[in-house]
Each structure stands twice: as C-alpha cells, then as structure tokens.
Amino acid sequence: MQRPLVKGLAALCLLATLAGCAGPKQLYSWNGYQPQVYAHLKSDGKSSPEEQILDLEKGLQEANAKGAKVPPGYHAHLGLLYLNTGRTDQAVAAWNQEKALFPESAKYIDFLINNMKKNRS
Template identity: 50%
Template structure:
C-alpha cells in the first residue's frame, strides 16, 4: 500500500510539472512580427518615414496570412494613421473600418478617428 501511494504521488508531481512545461510553450494568437518595433518608430519619430512603416506593416499582414494567424489588435488602426499622415485618406478610412470589423471593441476609437480625419479633410 505504501508503495502505491508513493507511485501516485510521483505521478501527480510528474503531471504537474508537465502541465507547467506546456504552459511556457503557448503560442501567441497573433502574428506580431515587426509590428511593435514599427509602432515604436512611429511614436519615436525617428528617421523611418511613414511609407517605410506602411511597407513594414503590410509585410506583417502577409506574414500573418501565410502562417494562418491573425494580425494583432491595432495594426490596421496604425496603418490608417500612417495613410492619413501621407494624405491617403481613402486608404486610412479603409484600414480604420477593417480594424473596427476585426476588433469590435475598438469601434468607439475607430469611429472617433473616422470622424476626426473626415473633419480635417474639410
């Protein structure tokens, strides 16, 4: 009886450790790629221009599609801001609407940006 209790204890410990090990190997739901560094460049206002940042974000979208992952929240909104900065408001609106569709929780902010950018066009 004592031997079986020890075996059960060892088995429980092994299962617990296996559960912890699998916890560290979780995959992200999103394909982040270079989104975060590109966002940092935007706010840092470094020498990377908006066109280069747009190209980098478009590359992120293609990489996400190729891996079957979703783009992270905010990527399309960021592209919209970049398009607005370069005078491509039609593309900016399209990106804001895409963000709103993919992430409904962003609707209030996307509506604000759509309204704000439309107002700046007048």
C-alpha cells in the same frame, strides 16, 4: 525483464515533459508591429512613414500566409500612417478592418474617421 519496462516508461515521461515545454501557440502574429509603433512615436527620422507602411503591409502578408491574426491596433496604426501620407481611402479601409476584427475599438475608430472628415472640410 523489468529494466526495459522502466527505461521505456522513463523515455515516455521524458518525451511528455519535453512536449509540454513547447508552450502554447501565440494568439497574435506581431511581425515587427511593436518596433514600428516605437519608431513612429520616436519620430527620429530613421524610418519614414512609407517604410513603416511597407513593413506593416509585409507583416500582414506574412500573418495571412500563416493563417495568423494580427494584434489589436495593427490596422488602426496602419490607417494612421496611410492618413499621414495622404491615402485617406486606404486609411478608412484599414480602420474599418480594425473595427471588424476588434469591435471594442469602434468608438475610437469612429472618432478617427469623423475627425478626418472634419479636417478635410
């Protein structure tokens, strides 16, 4: 009579152990962000700014569909890509989104916006 109880407890312990191995949910949805930044910095011509923008926008859509957050710098990098392709309004919108999500980036984002305005004048 004790054998079924022992087997049941062993199965319960095994199940609890396996459930603990699942790990915590990731804080951010990276969606190819790191390879995009690498491609941008590498500037090897394999990925144009337009292609990078499309990939990052797709990543944003996927994150939004999952209800996930994108990491710090995602919108800032997207804004720089918009600026490099002449889309200043979209750049400012992306940078303001970065500031809203990560207030600690405000000084950097304000620097980017002010620098862009100086260069346009």
